[in-house]
Amino acid sequence: ATLESALHGAVRGGELHLLYQPLEDRHGRWHSAEALLRWRSPVYGNVTPDQFLPLAERSGLSLPLGEWTLTQACAQLATLPGLRLAVNVSARQLADPGLPALVQRAVQQAGLEPARLSLEVREDVVARAPERSRQALTALRETGVRLTLDDFGGSHTHLEGLQRLPVHAVKLDRTLVQGLDRGTRGGALVAAVVHLARALDLEVMAKGVETQAQQAQLREIGVHNLQGFLISAPLDLPALQARLGVAE
Ligand code: G
Ligand code: G
Ligand code: NA
Ligand code: MN
Numbered sequence: 001a002t003l004e005s006a007l008h009g010a011v012r013g014g015e016l017h018l019l020y021q022p023l024e025d026r027h028g029r030w031h032s033a034e035a036l037l038r039w040r041s042p043v044y045g046n047v048t049p050d051q052f053l054p055l056a057e058r059s060g061l062s063l064p065l066g067e068w069t070l071t072q073a074c075a076q077l078a079t080l081p082g083l084r085l086a087v088n089v090s091a092r093q094l095a096d097p098g099l100p101a102l103v104q105r106a107v108q109q110a111g112l113e114p115a116r117l118s119l120e121v122r123e124d125v126v127a128r129a130p131e132r133s134r135q136a137l138t139a140l141r142e143t144g145v146r147l148t149l150d151d152f153g154g155s156h157t158h159l160e161g162l163q164r165l166p167v168h169a170v171k172l173d174r175t176l177v178q179g180l181d182r183g184t185r186g187g188a189l190v191a192a193v194v195h196l197a198r199a200l201d202l203e204v205m206a207k208g209v210e211t212q213a214q215q216a217q218l219r220e221i222g223v224h225n226l227q228g229f230l231i232s233a234p235l236d237l238p239a240l241q242a243r244l245g246v247a248e
Contacts, residue, residue, distance in 0.1 A: 003044060003060050007052055010039050012063050018072055019234035020085075022243075023205060030244065032084035034120070034227065035073040036234050037065070053090065062092035067102060074110035074117065076237055083244060086118045086148060091125045095132065100139045107145065114144030121172065123149050126154035134165055141166045148205070153193040163200055170197050172223070174208030178232035180217045191221050198222075 010016055017038050022030040056062045057106055064099045077085045093099055107114050116218030119140060126149065128132040137147055147167040154173025176193060197204050206218050209228030218226060235243065 020240045021234040022232050023227040024226050024231045025158045062090050066093040070106045074106040075133040077109045084116050086120050088120045094136050095190040100143050104143045118146035118148050120148045122151050124155045137166050169203035172206040177206050177208045180214050
């Protein structure tokens with residue numbers, strides 16, 4: 001069997017699961033988490049999203065995978081009182097006119113307040129089709145979920161289009177956070193990007209935070225919603241529940 005046919009089976013056969021990577025707030029509390037898809041294949045072992053998501057896009061599995069992820073993430077979020085959850089949405093999913101209805105169904109079936117869910121769309125995905133993306137995001141926003149531009153400032157920030165984009169938040173690209181280690185220029189760049197986002201009334205988060213020095217610099221710049229190995233690696237659901245002090 002090929003990796004592709006194995007992936008078909010994985011969606012049906014219970015080989016997929018979600019890990020959750022928390023974000024801390026300004027008080028160091030875990031207020032939200034991001035769902036990260038994992039595939040444990042009996043044949044191929046652990047296959048990373050970087051390997052199987054491009055394959056899924058090519059083989060028409062993007063939508064079934066995305067539907068599984070949204071449904072599962074919402075069901076599990078219902079066991080995590082008070083927490084917010086982010087789910088990544090692929091280019092193919094964003095282009096699917098059925099996405100808003102799917103999101104609405106997943107949220108309703110789980111009995112969730114829609115604003116507890118946020119959808120993350122990568123900036124380069126939006127940059128490739130700005131007008132179509134703006135329309136898709138506008139339809140998604142009507143469901144009441146929150147919207148985040150992921151990997152912000154990493155590649156093609158389109159300043160004129162940004163102000164018309166109906167997103168609530170941006171998540172700074174990992175390379176910006178890594179740039180903090182390269183002295184004052186890195187800090188100045190992050191401060192400028194954050195200033196830009198704030199001018200547009202966008203909430204700012206950062207990912208890939210690995211060191212206390214990065215955390216301190218981000219806090220100094222005024223970015224308090226932080227994600228990365230310093231705060232926590234991605235956790236399975238029982239580990240997250242244990243850390244949050246909720247019973248299963
Ligand atoms: O989980 P990990 O850090 O290995 O993620 C690798 C890449 O896969 C990241 O860019 C992440 O955003 C993406 N990714 C993880 N889970 C999902 C998912 O459920 N859907 C989509 N579209 N991307 C995901
Ligand atoms: O780009 P995105 O955030 O969607 O990708 C998440 C991926 O990055 C996951 O595979 C996750 O395991 C990994 N990751 C999470 N935190 C860190 C971090 O602090 N540093 C690095 N290098 N990778 C991280
Ligand atoms: Na991610
Ligand atoms: Mn993300």
